[in-house]
Amino acid sequence: MGLIVNFESLLSDRLAPALEAVAGHPVDPAVRASPHADFQSGAPLALARELGRAPQEIAAEVATRADLAGLAEITVSGPGFLNLTIGDDLLAESLRLTGADQRLGVPATAAPERIVIDYSGPNVAKEMHVGHLRSTIIGDALARTLEWLGHDVVRVNHLGDWGTPFGMLVEHLVDLGGAADHSIRDLTAFYQDARVKFDTDDDFRTRARLRVVALQSGDPLSRDLWQRLVAQSERYFLDVYQRLGVTLGPDDFAGESRYQDDLPVLVAELLAQGLLTDSDGALCAFPDGFTGRDGDALPLIVRKADGGFGYAATDLAAIRHRVGTLGADRLLYVVGAPQRTHFEMVFAVARKAGWLPGGVTAEHLGFGSILGADGKMLKTRAGDTIKLAELLDEAVARATAPAIGIGAIKYADLSGDRRGDYVFDWDRMLASTGNTGPYLQYAYARIRSLFRKAGTGPGPVTVTEPAERALALTLLGFEPALRAAAGQAEPHRLAGYLHDLAVAFSVFYERCPVLRAADDVRASRLGLAELTARTLHTGMFLLGIETLEEI
Numbered sequence: 403m404g405l406i407v408n409f410e411s412l413l414s415d416r417l418a419p420a421l422e423a424v425a426g427h428p429v430d431p432a433v434r435a436s437p438h439a440d441f442q443s444g445a446p447l448a449l450a451r452e453l454g455r456a457p458q459e460i461a462a463e464v465a466t467r468a469d470l471a472g473l474a475e476i477t478v479s480g481p482g483f484l485n486l487t488i489g490d491d492l493l494a495e496s497l498r499l500t501g502a503d504q505r506l507g508v509p510a511t512a513a514p515e516r517i518v519i520d521y522s523g524p525n526v527a528k529e530m531h532v533g534h535l536r537s538t539i540i541g542d543a544l545a546r547t548l549e550w551l552g553h554d555v556v557r558v559n560h561l562g563d564w565g566t567p568f569g570m571l572v573e574h575l576v577d578l579g580g581a582a583d584h585s586i587r588d589l590t591a592f593y594q595d596a597r598v599k600f601d602t603d604d605d606f607r608t609r610a611r612l613r614v615v616a617l618q619s620g621d622p623l624s625r626d627l628w629q630r631l632v633a634q635s636e637r638y639f640l641d642v643y644q645r646l647g648v649t650l651g652p653d654d655f656a657g658e659s660r661y662q663d664d665l666p667v668l669v670a671e672l673l674a675q676g677l678l679t680d681s682d683g684a685l686c687a688f689p690d691g692f693t694g695r696d697g698d699a700l701p702l703i704v705r706k707a708d709g710g711f712g713y714a715a716t717d718l719a720a721i722r723h724r725v726g727t728l729g730a731d732r733l734l735y736v737v738g739a740p741q742r743t744h745f746e747m748v749f750a751v752a753r754k755a756g757w758l759p760g761g762v763t764a765e766h767l768g769f770g771s772i773l774g775a776d777g778k779m780l781k782t783r784a785g786d787t788i789k790l791a792e793l794l795d796e797a798v799a800r801a802t803a804p805a806i807g808i809g810a811i812k813y814a815d816l817s818g819d820r821r822g823d824y825v826f827d828w829d830r831m832l833a834s835t836g837n838t839g840p841y842l843q844y845a846y847a848r849i850r851s852l853f854r855k856a857g858t859g860p861g862p863v864t865v866t867e868p869a870e871r872a873l874a875l876t877l878l879g880f881e882p883a884l885r886a887a888a889g890q891a892e893p894h895r896l897a898g899y900l901h902d903l904a905v906a907f908s909v910f911y912e913r914c915p916v917l918r919a920a921d922d923v924r925a926s927r928l929g930l931a932e933l934t935a936r937t938l939h940t941g942m943f944l945l946g947i948e949t950l951e952e953i
């Protein structure tokens with residue numbers, strides 16, 4: 403017998419021919435886990451009107467026609483649902499196979515893709531803000547998950563390390579004597595001081611403008627100081643990643659500056675293809691279908707009137723590089739929702755230019771904002787942007803262990819649909835009950851402590867009690883949950899699954915004594931506990947949430 407884990411799809415496959423025979427056309431059996439049976443299909447109710455027959459009658463006919471031998475028992479419920487119950491032996495056997503598999507019944511993909519994930523992307527000499535936090539946490543969960551599923555994942559940290567602000571920042575560093583390591587320990591203050599000077603001091607402003615030109619034309623001193631600023635910032639970002647348990651490393655930095663030499667070539671290629679229009683001296687692309695509020699075509703500025711290149715040009719160059727040189731099959735961008743139009747326009751121009759060929763997909767995975775208790779963008783009490791390092795300090799101070807504080811922040815971000823906003827609420831995210839990181843960490847630690855007390859290991863699983871059955875079925879739902887999370891780039895599906903699993907375990911643990919049970923039953927229940935712990939551990943690892951052996 404092969405590995406049976408995805409009962410939803412197995413049952414669907416068996417029901418589909420029967421439904422088609424009754425309906426006269428293919429019908430989605432829509433098999434779902436159900437509190438009324440192991441699984442349920444509502445397809446007969448959906449067909450009733452079309453066929454002009456009572457749903458119960460349709461259900462009865464489907465039940466007679468369907469071949470579910472060796473898989474499940476089928477009955478018709480009151481209103482006309484099909485209730486499906488998996489055989490006890492099959493359930494136990496599926497659990498055994500899942501448990502015997504290191505990958506918990508999740509095969510590595512048969513069609514691995516090279517997936518470039520662009521995430522985090524903070525700006526040099528600037529504090530990371532909460533938007534970067536979300537990108538970092540969500541992007542890392544996706545990178546871990548897709549990699550574990552067998553894809554070839556390339557992490558790219560598209561640092562904001564180039565552009566006009568660097569004239570001002572480098573010039574400020576010159577004024578401070580040039581030692582970046584000391585002068586920019588507080589990045590925010592450094593940036594703000596430079597900004598104030600730029601806004602109030604004419605002489606400084608002139609020097610800053612000359613400095614940009616020097617920097618961009620490769621003046622060694624300017625380059626050296628700029629390099630120090632970048633290096634110092636990278637150290638700071640790496641420190642944050644390490645504290646967060648994020649898998650981005652020093653080799654993943656590929657900031658905007660990397661593409662500078664490609665930009666003139668890129669412009670030449672676009673010009674040769676007739677894709678650029680002169681608009682008051684600036685070279686712009688006008689991809690089809692993008693219009694502003696006034697109905698006019700929206701420009702994507704590729705080269706500014708002063709000859710400089712901006713954010714859009716760099717992103718075009720990055721696509722050209724990621725597909726042309728890195729050989730990407732799929733490009734993912736985990737960047738806040740406000741940049742949606744930017745990416746759609748960049749993708750459209752890249753497609754036209756041939757840098758994004760038909761077989762390669764590019765997706766902007768947007769996300770909502772983190773809000774304060776007042777429902778507005780999260781800020782400090784004084785109204786300043788929150789410093790990420792201070793936020794992490796506070797999480798650690800509030801929690802019983804650093805991993806719990808960090809896990810709480812990450813899980814709060816991952817447990818809701820990424821597209822939505824959410825309110826940052828310490829009490830809720832740190833609660834040991836509910837859909838929280840600490841709840842999962844406690845559930846895991848509880849199982850580990852059970853094993854320390856048991857002294858003996860798990861044995862073959864038999865499933866008899868309803869709570870054992872419910873836990874068994876939930877355990878077998880790992881693969882579909884993971885597929886859903888990866889397929890839609892929706893980590894909250896995996897988070898929700900892990901929460902359901904921890905709840906199913908706690909119900910089981912309350913109703914079914916483990917250590918006090920007779921030998922066989924005890925071994926079987928330890929078997930269920932062990933598989934639960936492994937599934938929690940794997941799932942939490944994929945979300946980037948640390949597990950603890952004891953709390």
Ligand code: ARG
Binds near residue numbers: 523717720735
């Ligand atoms: N540095 C940008 C920002 O802070 C994010 C970069 C996102 N990635 C990209 N390829 N544009 O908004």
